[in-house]
Amino acid sequence: MSDSEYSSPYTSESESDDEPTPPPAQAPIPRFLGNWELVQVLGSGYSGSIYRAVNVHQRSSVVALKVQRVDHECPTNRYERYLYPFLQGGKGMPRLYAGFVHDQWDCLAIELLGPSLDSLYRKSGNDTMDLGSVCSIAMQLISRLQTMHTRGVLHRDIQLGNCVIGLGPNSKIIYMIDFGFSKRYIDPHTNRHIPDSREKRDFIGNYCSVNVHCKGRVPSRRDDLEAAALMLIHLLTPRGLSWTRNGVPKTSQAHDLLITEKLLARPEDLCHGLPVEFEDFLRSCRRLKFAELPDYDHWIQAFSDLAVANGYSGNEAFVWPPPAPSVSHLSFPQSAKSHSRRHTMEDILAGLTRLKFDAEPVLGDRTNVEAAAKKAKEYLHKSAERNAKVSKSGDSVLAGRTSKSKGMLLADLSTRASRAGDNGSLATLVKEFNQILQMNSSRTLTKEASRFLDVLYKQLYDPSVFIQPVKVTRTRSFGDEALDAPANAKLGVVARLKFDVRKAQDNKALAALVEEFAKVTNRCAGRSITKDGFAFLDGIAQRLLAMQ
Numbered sequence: 001m002s003d004s005e006y007s008s009p010y011t012s013e014s015e016s017d018d019e020p021t022p023p024p025a026q027a028p029i030p031r032f033l034g035n036w037e038l039v040q041v042l043g044s045g046y047s048g049s050i051y052r053a054v055n056v057h058q059r060s061s062v063v064a065l066k067v068q069r070v071d072h073e074c075p076t077n078r079y080e081r082y083l084y085p086f087l088q089g090g091k092g093m094p095r096l097y098a099g100f101v102h103d104q105w106d107c108l109a110i111e112l113l114g115p116s117l118d119s120l121y122r123k124s125g126n127d128t129m130d131l132g133s134v135c136s137i138a139m140q141l142i143s144r145l146q147t148m149h150t151r152g153v154l155h156r157d158i159q160l161g162n163c164v165i166g167l168g169p170n171s172k173i174i175y176m177i178d179f180g181f182s183k184r185y186i187d188p189h190t191n192r193h194i195p196d197s198r199e200k201r202d203f204i205g206n207y208c209s210v211n212v213h214c215k216g217r218v219p220s221r222r223d224d225l226e227a228a229a230l231m232l233i234h235l236l237t238p239r240g241l242s243w244t245r246n247g248v249p250k251t252s253q254a255h256d257l258l259i260t261e262k263l264l265a266r267p268e269d270l271c272h273g274l275p276v277e278f279e280d281f282l283r284s285c286r287r288l289k290f291a292e293l294p295d296y297d298h299w300i301q302a303f304s305d306l307a308v309a310n311g312y313s314g315n316e317a318f319v320w321p322p323p324a325p326s327v328s329h330l331s332f333p334q335s336a337k338s339h340s341r342r343h344t345m346e347d348i349l350a351g352l353t354r355l356k357f358d359a360e361p362v363l364g365d366r367t368n369v370e371a372a373a374k375k376a377k378e379y380l381h382k383s384a385e386r387n388a389k390v391s392k393s394g395d396s397v398l399a400g401r402t403s404k405s406k407g408m409l410l411a412d413l414s415t416r417a418s419r420a421g422d423n424g425s426l427a428t429l430v431k432e433f434n435q436i437l438q439m440n441s442s443r444t445l446t447k448e449a450s451r452f453l454d455v456l457y458k459q460l461y462d463p464s465v466f467i468q469p470v471k472v473t474r475t476r477s478f479g480d481e482a483l484d485a486p487a488n489a490k491l492g493v494v495a496r497l498k499f500d501v502r503k504a505q506d507n508k509a510l511a512a513l514v515e516e517f518a519k520v521t522n523r524c525a526g527r528s529i530t531k532d533g534f535a536f537l538d539g540i541a542q543r544l545l546a547m548q
């Protein structure tokens with residue numbers, strides 16, 4: 001989870017009293033590696049972990065230390081160490097200070113940077129990002145790709161989690177990170193563009209281009225640009241691009257469905273209601289030939305113009321939290337070009353009928369402004385009261401509801417969990433979940449309850465790929481895989497989980513426990529939740545709070 005960025009297994013910065021517990025059969029990462037002391041976990045991925053690390057000789061020297069086992073099946077640190085030198089000195093390219101191997105640990109000491117766009121976006125709690133911020137991301141991202149491509153390197157894993165902002169004076173600059181899947185597209189021996197091929201390759205990332213993901217083509221510059229276009233459209237789409245909503249597909253059938261959905265999604269459908277620049281950009285990326293040079297400058301200018309036309313500065317600086325545009329707009333398609341190009345007269349008339357001029361006081365009338373401000377304050381006050389009621393006295397709010405409303409409460413809880421931006425919010429939701437389950441005598445893991453655990457699992461396991469669940473079918477839910485297992489297996493397992501949860505060191509470990517809990521509960525006749533089960537859920541909430 002993004003907030004685990006600031007938990008520490010090593011120092012008093014951690015709220016946890018526990019010693020770091022090594023995963024079985026694997027040595028823990030030591031506190032000192034080379035000249036660096038690991039002080040705080042910044043993030044962890046499939047292939048390793050990243051720590052804020054301090055130089056033992058010069059305490060003012062702080063880096064992000066990316067640590068991976070030397071024998072890892074996917075030795076991305078080794079690839080990154082090879083590629084970093086090509087990128088050094090480019091704007092928005094982190095500096096690599098050192099790369100070394102210490103015992104079985106392969107380490108990269110990288111310039112310390114700030115939070116990722118994914119983390120900022122999630123913490124904002126908004127359904128979409130504002131147009132000004134998206135335009136500045138567009139300008140900077142296209143410019144970063146121009147830098148990388150000019151130096152002969154493809155990124156190949158464009159996603160919100162791999163774009164981070166700088167620290168201090170560099171906080172308006174977006175940096176590219178994670179070059180573990182990057183590749184040189186200019187063959188160093190022949191100095192020519194790598195060849196195209198139809199060989200089967202792995203799926204990389206949610207925004208992977210149609211050509212690469214659905215047609216198995218070799219990635220080239222056009223695909224980095226297309227991934228950037230999809231990421232921008234995702235940020236402007238309420239609940240994000242549809243195929244990102246269920247997380248990483250777990251079965252090949254789910255993956256096939258995702259591919260079909262992506263293949264069928266036409267640019268005009270994906271960009272319906274957005275300024276035309278996004279559709280044009282996506283189309284132009286898809287029209288590029290395999291080895292063709294994209295027109296980076298044209299698109300940087302197009303997004304700058306779009307920002308200006310919508311009352312923003314048009315400057316590429318990424319200012320967060322976003323400032324309001326200098327002119328107010330009723331809604332957003334307000335393109336620099338003919339913004340009505342994609343909008344039929346029918347759309348416009350329908351929009352006009354939704355405007356209620358008659359009931360509103362005339363513009364410019366000060367009382368109108370004051371009344372609106374008062375209304376807004378009242379609304380905020382009421383909604384704060386509502387939230388406080390739900391989170392502080394869940395019992396009284398929840399008491400007396402019917403089983404139908406229990407389902408609705410759980411569905412609402414899943415939606416909120418899918419939007420949670422930090423461990424604290426997830427902890428509150430898990431507590432509510434526990435209370436809802438205990439609302440009446442039937443304490444069973446219903447379909448809605450399973451769905452909540454599924455969402456929780458995804459948020460804990462990899463929040464960067466999960467935006468919001470669409471309808472979760474029974475075949476997709478992890479609990480269902482174990483329906484035929486013996487019922488009596490449950491008791492001992494849940495009792496153990498109750499203790500294991502206290503030792504979990506990170507969100508992924510919690511995710512694994514949630515998965516096991518859901519499986520074993522689904523397996524038992526009646527899917528009933530025992531006292532140990534409720535204690536386990538309570539333990540999850542406690543641990544999330546400790547790892548905030």
Ligand SMILES: Nc1ncnc2c1ncn2[C@@H]1O[C@H](COP(=O)(O)OP(=O)(O)OP(=O)(O)O)[C@@H](O)[C@H]1O
Nearest residue numbers: 042043045046047048050064110111112113161178
């Ligand atoms: N230089 C840095 N400064 C600060 N935080 C960083 C830095 N590099 C990475 N991080 C944090 O660590 C997280 C994971 O980094 P990165 O993507 O490089 O690792 P990874 O192991 O390749 O992850 P994944 O397997 O998810 O791709 C990032 O999302 C970011 O929050």
